[in-house]
Amino acid sequence: MIDLKIIRESKEEVEKALARRNGGFSISPLIEIDTEYRKALSEWEALNRRVNEISELFKTGKVAKDQMDAMRQETKDIKQKQKDIDRLKANLEEKLSNTHLAIPNLPDSSVPDGIDETFNVELKKWGDIPKIDNPKHHYEIGEALGIFDFERGVKVAESRFTVLMDYGAKIERALMNLMLDLQSKKGYREVFPPILVNRNCLIGTGQLPKFEGDYYKCADDELYLVPTAEVPVTNLYRDEIIEADKLPIYHCAYTPNFRREAGSAGKDTRGYIRQHQFNKVEIVKFCLPENSNEEHESLTRDAEAVLEVLNLPYRRVILCAGDLGFSAAKCYDIEVWFPAQNKYREISSCSNFKDFQARRANLRYRPADGGKPKYMHTLNGSGLAIGRTMAAILENYQQPDGSIMIPEALIPYLGGVNKIAPN
RNA sequence: GGAGAGGUGGCUGAGUGGUCGAAAGCGGCUUCCUGCUAAGAAGUUGUACGGUCAAAAGCUGUACCGAGAGUUCGAAUCUCUCCCUCUCCGCCA
Numbered sequence: 001m002i003d004l005k006i007i008r009e010s011k012e013e014v015e016k017a018l019a020r021r022n023g024g025f026s027i028s029p030l031i032e033i034d035t036e037y038r039k040a041l042s043e044w045e046a047l048n049r050r051v052n053e054i055s056e057l058f059k060t061g062k063v064a065k066d067q068m069d070a071m072r073q074e075t076k077d078i079k080q081k082q083k084d085i086d087r088l089k090a091n092l093e094e095k096l097s098n099t100h101l102a103i104p105n106l107p108d109s110s111v112p113d114g115i116d117e118t119f120n121v122e123l124k125k126w127g128d129i130p131k132i133d134n135p136k137h138h139y140e141i142g143e144a145l146g147i148f149d150f151e152r153g154v155k156v157a158e159s160r161f162t163v164l165m166d167y168g169a170k171i172e173r174a175l176m177n178l179m180l181d182l183q184s185k186k187g188y189r190e191v192f193p194p195i196l197v198n199r200n201c202l203i204g205t206g207q208l209p210k211f212e213g214d215y216y217k218c219a220d221d222e223l224y225l226v227p228t229a230e231v232p233v234t235n236l237y238r239d240e241i242i243e244a245d246k247l248p249i250y251h252c253a254y255t256p257n258f259r260r261e262a263g264s265a266g267k268d269t270r271g272y273i274r275q276h277q278f279n280k281v282e283i284v285k286f287c288l289p290e291n292s293n294e295e296h297e298s299l300t301r302d303a304e305a306v307l308e309v310l311n312l313p314y315r316r317v318i319l320c321a322g323d324l325g326f327s328a329a330k331c332y333d334i335e336v337w338f339p340a341q342n343k344y345r346e347i348s349s350c351s352n353f354k355d356f357q358a359r360r361a362n363l364r365y366r367p368a369d370g371g372k373p374k375y376m377h378t379l380n381g382s383g384l385a386i387g388r389t390m391a392a393i394l395e396n397y398q399q400p401d402g403s404i405m406i407p408e409a410l411i412p413y414l415g416g417v418n419k420i421a422p423n
Numbered sequence: 424g425g426a427g428a429g430g431u432g433g434c435u436g437a438g439u440g441g442u443c444g445a446a447a448g449c450g451g452c453u454u455c456c457u458g459c460u461a462a463g464a465a466g467u468u469g470u471a472c473g474g475u476c477a478a479a480a481g482c483u484g485u486a487c488c489g490a491g492a493g494u495u496c497g498a499a500u501c502u503c504u505c506c507c508u509c510u511c512c513g514c515c516a
Contacts (some may be wrong), residue, residue: 018462029499042473047484048496055497059441241433243451366433366451373433373470 001100001359004034017106018319022115030099036094044085047078101203102210105356107321108330114320118335119138121320123143126304127313127337130396135339137294138391139271141398144422147270157382159269160261160276167420172279172395174413175386176254179281179306183383186302188252188283193232195255196223200236205362206327206353221271225258229282230380237286237362244368248287248295252383255280272391273345281388285379286363289355292377296352299333303348303381310407313337317346329354337394347388350381 007014007027018025031101040147054071057063063071112121147168153161164172184190199222202208207215208229216225233253242249257280261267268274283302287295300316307314319331335344355375357363364373381393399403403421411418 038473041485045473048485051496055441055495068496076498245431317471369452371452 001356002103002106003355003359006036007031007040010350011096014106016049018104020111020113021104022322023319025103027103030096030103033092033096033099037089037096039188040085040089040092044082044089047082047085047195049352051075051078055348062333068302074224098209100209101360105206105324105329105353106324107324108354109353111324112318112320113322115322117319117323119320120323122318123167123316123318123332125313125405126308126316127311129313129337130339132339132398135395136398138338138394140340141394141402141404142391144402145404145420146418146423147171160274162272162275167414167417168390169181169411170414171390172386174410175389176246176279176281178309178410179383179386180252180254182306182309183281183283183302186250186305188250188302191233191236191251191253193226193228193236193255193268194228195232195252196221196224197232197235198222200238201231201361204235204238204359205231206360207231214260216258216260226255227259228382229253229255229280230258230284231284233284234363234378234380235361237326237363240363241373242286242363242376244365247365248291251284251285252290253282253284255282272387275387278338280387281383281386283381283383284377287379288365289374292352292354295332295377296332296350296379299379299381300334300350303350303383304335306384306389307336307347309409310389310393311409312389312396312407314347325349325351325408327351327353327356329356332381334381336388338392339395339398345388347384347392348384351379353378353380 002014011027011031014027018027050409054075057071058068080158086333102231112119114120139148139150143150145167147165149163152163156163179319180190196218199208202215203222215227217283220223232255235252236251237249257278259276261274261276264274282301285295285299298413304314308390314334314336317335318332319325319328319333324331331349331351333346334350336347337343338345357378358375362378363378366373393410394404399405401421403419406418406420407416408418
């Protein structure tokens with residue numbers, strides 16, 4: 001969340017920055033609630049001061065006998081008044097918190113203007129687009145190879161669930177290992193976190209309270225299936241104070257991810273691109289505020305490295321302010337080439353959240369000079385979405401005879417297999 | 424699921440209804456001392472939100488000892504409810 005102090009003191013700048021996003025976020029209601037809340041708080045404090053005074057008099061034995069009852073009565077009356085203020089205060093506090101938590105991050109000044117993805121700006125392209133006559137879609141190839149079973153996925157769960165068979169399952173597992181090995185070598189400490197997380201985690205990273213309907217929740221427990229490893233990994237250090245010399249901290253994590261895809265009805269209904277359950281390797285960084293820009297650049301490079309190792313053509317775009325996710329101040333999308341769709345599709349999102357998540361999750365560090373704890377910066381990116389990587393491999397490595405070649409780097413992870421052909 | 428123990432500052436850990444934001448130790452910071460290092464001596468050291476101030480420092484107010492409610496002039500301390508952790512037992516991958 002955005003520092004309330006900044007919101008109070010530079011209302012215009014904050015509103016101007018937020019206006020670049022879609023949706024028109026006015027912070028006036030927040031400021032009103034904040035003012036009311038602080039008024040109630042100081043009233044309550046003034047009353048309590050008198051209570052403290054009276055008890056101090058009792059303590060030091062300065063109360064004359066005939067005044068004791070009057071003073072006892074006075075605090076009773078004050079407590080009664082405080083109760084009324086308490087109700088108001090609790091009410092305002094909740095409103096303040098909910099309103100505050102619903103305000104998205106400020107777009108960084110380097111983020112281009114624009115209202116939707118058509119305003120995103122391409123920054124670079126990598127790799128040669130393969131020349132394929134009448135390229136087939138990944139789902140056609142996968143079904144013909146017998147490695148995707150969409151119908152049984154629906155039978156076992158519902159739509160947007162897929163069963164992987166034989167080399168489908170094996171490639172999924174091989175990619176997971178390749179990606180974790182690659183990021184581990186780059187210095188990301190591997191972690192395997194819980195896949196069910198509590199509500200505070202989702203508030204910490206910014207999914208809640210605003211997007212309640214987007215996630216799977218357990219009926220009998222206050223636990224949610226993770227929509228991304230970002231959630232448990234970023235919350236690893238929630239409510240902690242880390243010594244400055246321990247930063248930056250890098251983590252990589254594999255988890256399955258679960259998303260209800262509310263609002264994506266009809267989008268990518270065929271294929272393996274948009275599933276309710278998908279695997280992903282995530283890379284996460286915690287760093288000093290002054291370093292987050294360069295950490296963002298290098299993190300994005302670390303995500304791109306996976307595509308380069310697999311020799312899949314991609315491009316990098318910078319998201320415009322209107323397309324930016326709720327918590328991000330700045331975000332690069334990495335898009336991989338899909339020959340049959342004849343376009344680039346998102347395969348990784350690399351974001352700098354600055355101190356937005358750190359405030360929510362209370363992630364602080366102790367400065368080297370021993371001063372007061374400060375909020376660190378958090379960043380993360382997919383490294384990569386595994387299902388989409390498999391889909392991209394199927395399409396980019398497809399052969400005229402219906403087989404697919406295996407990217408060289410993946411061959412060792414598949415026990416030496418370099419080609420998969422239909423039975 | 425059953426029985427018991429417990430949740431206190433960056434950490435470990437004392438705590439009698441008022442002298443407790445809280446002993447002590449560790450860690451951190453400052454200074455001193457000794458060729459360097461190590462060791463030693465003294466001092467200092469919580470967080471949040473307010474007020475005062477041009478601002479900072481300082482001073483000052485309020486809250487915070489797992490969460491919430493209660494008793495009391497006054498609660499870390501007493502009572503109740505909830506949450507969490509640990510130990511033992513049971514069950515189980």
